[in-house]
Amino acid sequence: MTLKNLNGLNFNKLSENQITELEQAAKRARINSLTMIQGANSGHPAGAFSSIEMLLSVYGLANLTPENADSFDRDNIIISHGHVSAGVYAVLAEYGFVDIEDAVKNFRRCKSAFQGHVVREVPGIDWSTGNLGQGLSAGVGYALAQRARNYKGHVYVLTGDGGQTKGQLAEARRVAVNEKLNNITALIDLNEHQICGDINDVMHCNIKALWEADGWYYIECNGHDFNELFDAIKKARELDSPCVIACKTVMGKFGGVMENTSEYHGKATGEKNYYDIIKSLGGDENLLASVNDYRKKNLIPEYHGRLIKPIEPVLEFGERFRYSPDIKTDNRSAFGNVLTQTGELNYKKTNHTPILVFDCDLAPSVMTANFKKSCPDNFIQCGIQEHATATISGAAAAGGTLSLWADFGMFGLDEAYNQHRLNDINNAGNKLVLTHTGLDVGEDGETHQCIDYVGLMRNMFGWKILVPADPNQTDLITRWMLKTPGCMCLAMGRSKVDVIPEFYDEDYKFEYGKAVKLRSGKSGSIFALGYMTQTALKAADKLKAESNIDVSVYCVSCPLEADIEAITEAAETNFIITLEDHHVRTGIAPVIAMAMAENNLHTKFKKLGVSHYGLSGSSQEVRKFMGLTVDGVIENVNELLRK
């Protein structure tokens, strides 16, 4: 049986018949979700039971249906408390998104889409969650994407109450208000229980005062009463500000032993309790046995969920800028020039993908200030709130924009690592631009040195990192990044650098994954990460001029990839040196060492990089004290040749 979607509030009041249908659906959803959990002997039943009416109401009212779930022009729904997954799957089945039998049988089983925490692979789910506190940020990202695409829809974010204390939630609230969003509604499942007990005992948090202090309109309703829920949602949609609905619920509602206790937050009820509850709900007492039979057979589930692909942007690009070898400029300016040019060419053009640029109070330094001037409506100031910004920019990409956040490396990645991990799991396809990376942050000192961007990104599976060497390569790489789908991170230092003639060449094309050979020599080989290439080149040239030693120099701009061809060739020389202003244990050194080990290649190997927290001084001085200079490289070359 499938409930009818009311599609965007075209109703005045629920009829008695509709209420009866919804109440019956709620009963079925409780029975099905409890059976999922008991069958898996694992899950979160009590929260699922308290959220059922909220879920039925939101999925009933939103313009989100099985038919439009794969398109952009519709409402979005984010389930921030992803652990109530069993309840969500049961409700999605009521509206025809998924097959209830499949969900009940394969909940929390390998290869099934019905994971323990909700994932985007399930139709009707717009954000994979599980780490609390990120859902509202995802909702804000979708709401901004709707606005940028000129789509007049709405975004619903359902959250629990335990996670109301997460700081990221407050950050997202403020961005919503700062952006004057009126297309987002949050609903809190206010059951007053979290794992360790009553939310007021565990960690008191004045929910109403905090939402209101941040400028949200606050409504309360009975979270188990469909009339109150529908009225509240209707009111929220008519407001010209973001609105939060505090839904007063009972933990484990209609779940007998589960009611009003934290005990069944995260575990199955056990069979005795299960049958008591099923009986009280009028459920089929044979259901569980058939599920257990199926699960014992250990069949691999057939339905793995839908395929989530990042957006393929539709954009017009201008001519590349060329920086001649007789000038010095910084890579971040070269990035900014491409961004502004592309922004201007596509700003508010019908059928072009909107480019949204996010900032955390650093626009002048990260070179997005000109984009802001040219494309003011597509520039989103998020303030000093990096956790929310990371997720917002991810969800804005998932919502159909080309979303780009530029920040200092330390704030953009180190501070928001877990948010970017969730973006990756969501295959969101957002772009992250890091400036002031490595030791090249100037005099700000050790807290500001982002010497771990490669080492952090390497822990994920989807992200690509791009570290250009010079402004010409930056220009080409930025264009490539803007047009290529997927999560990508562009990393650049702060200083002006020499132009490398090979990249100034009109014929140079950027090829992802390739280490570019800029000098050729038989004595040894240097692999340099991004903007350390110039140092390697100078060392090679000095070695040639002063000692007639020929070394190869490879520019590595894609540090997550091992260019096996280049490494194989280099392993035939006397040594391989890796050179980077990155943590020496986690940058390109391990990539090359692993490629050598796996391909049984050998030669002398030396890694040069950051071996302790840096000092506070000019980038040049800091590198000098770390031994990452032309003379430092030469010294190491000579030592390896003597060995």
Next chain:
Amino acid sequence: MTLKNLNGLNFNKLSENQITELEQAAKRARINSLTMIQGANSGHPAGAFSSIEMLLSVYGLANLTPENADSFDRDNIIISHGHVSAGVYAVLAEYGFVDIEDAVKNFRRCKSAFQGHVVREVPGIDWSTGNLGQGLSAGVGYALAQRARNYKGHVYVLTGDGGQTKGQLAEARRVAVNEKLNNITALIDLNEHQICGDINDVMHCNIKALWEADGWYYIECNGHDFNELFDAIKKARELDSPCVIACKTVMGKFGGVMENTSEYHGKATGEKNYYDIIKSLGGDENLLASVNDYRKKNLIPEYHGRLIKPIEPVLEFGERFRYSPDIKTDNRSAFGNVLTQTGELNYKKTNHTPILVFDCDLAPSVMTANFKKSCPDNFIQCGIQEHATATISGAAAAGGTLSLWADFGMFGLDEAYNQHRLNDINNAGNKLVLTHTGLDVGEDGETHQCIDYVGLMRNMFGWKILVPADPNQTDLITRWMLKTPGCMCLAMGRSKVDVIPEFYDEDYKFEYGKAVKLRSGKSGSIFALGYMTQTALKAADKLKAESNIDVSVYCVSCPLEADIEAITEAAETNFIITLEDHHVRTGIAPVIAMAMAENNLHTKFKKLGVSHYGLSGSSQEVRKFMGLTVDGVIENVNELLRK
């Protein structure tokens, strides 16, 4: 000239003479800090100028002097807006903590203690900051440490206003109130400017309402008026709740062109403006020239700051628990047993280091619930607020306790990476216990799989990671961790595991960095991370029994270290396999590959680990689909032997 410290508010009202002295000191501090910045041609002058009176007042009143700065029993001062460093150093000099000439000449120079953002190496500074939003958490950590040590002192946290939007700040506020702290006062430099302009334009934030909603007492005062500042601080100290003082200030106060603008947030004023300001302040116009002369000489600064060492805990330990090979138990329970035992033995004992245990609503799962029962006053519930908790637990260690935070791997490390990086930079010496790591989280799915803890920690310099294989090793490693100074992370899965007889042995001693050889064979070698050792052992035993193939098995419990002796020995066999339920690119595989490359060792090399986001199912099933089983290992051994 050195100002007199008023040492803990033993005063009624400032005398006219005192005010005159403070005003003169403020002038000198402005002159000195501006000269630092102009000499370095880099820094944050306008914020330094707006904070000067706040700094002079707090350092004047707190029981923190050059004499007691290296002891625990004193007040603590945290400068959260670490970029106002020039102002801080100038004020510290007024109270005799540092030499003003040294600070002025060597500000922001390599090898000088006077970094761009304040660091603990400078006496009078209790927390190295730079990443905004963490200071209040550090203050709460120190305040909890004072309480646990039974010291009746006070903690002052100075913050800017731009960073008031950081979510972590709100989390820390709530912990302070939840813990009923009355020994902490926050002061906000309310100059209403941040990098991109007026704070209300960049990102509106209702500061008063938010602090009050979280339960703090809120006072306002003129942040340039010593009488008002002293009165406000006195009042704050007398309250029985945490108090925040909003100090209304003028950005760049007394700085001419810098006043009331965001322009000089983060750059020197230039020489012309410099001389105008110095003249108006009555400063020595020759000062800058002498600083410039000195800096041109490029001498290496003599004073590098004090040495910061993590606490050496004074604790009594009980007998080790022994888990016999005929039972199965989980490592996290073995950890919990040692923690409870040690907690009980030392609880509230004079001259013993207090053990503080932090929780984020997961005590029952991370096995700290028994500690809570036995040592209730030393158990700190922080709610679902991981960012604040990470910093609080770090600062509590720096404040003289044995501070331990236990959480799921994903929440304890992935979510709080940057906070742990700051703990490392601070050499705080806190302990982080991660459970449910790797794929061993049960059915919760991909968002909960912490497959990157080694890869994340490897980006820092001080942290040690410990991954025990079985409960007996867990017992010994936990004891070792509790008694050894330094930042340490203990990582464990969720499941019950087999006891490894070698670790049950009474003579087994844990040795940090050593890979323990549990099987010896000439055919090949397997290095297994922690609790994957059992899988490797079973594979080795099956290979021996069924195919008479002898492989060595090494248990790696210290994945950041390469045991060169073991690797050298293994490289003499036909192959090395690494086995881990960790991201295959960032766990032990690269450590061993790098050690092979650097030591010119070779043999066939194969890495087995997590190669894509995991599925949602039982740990066993998830590992099976990832190929990390006994049969998976055997298959790889056979393939390598065939090659």
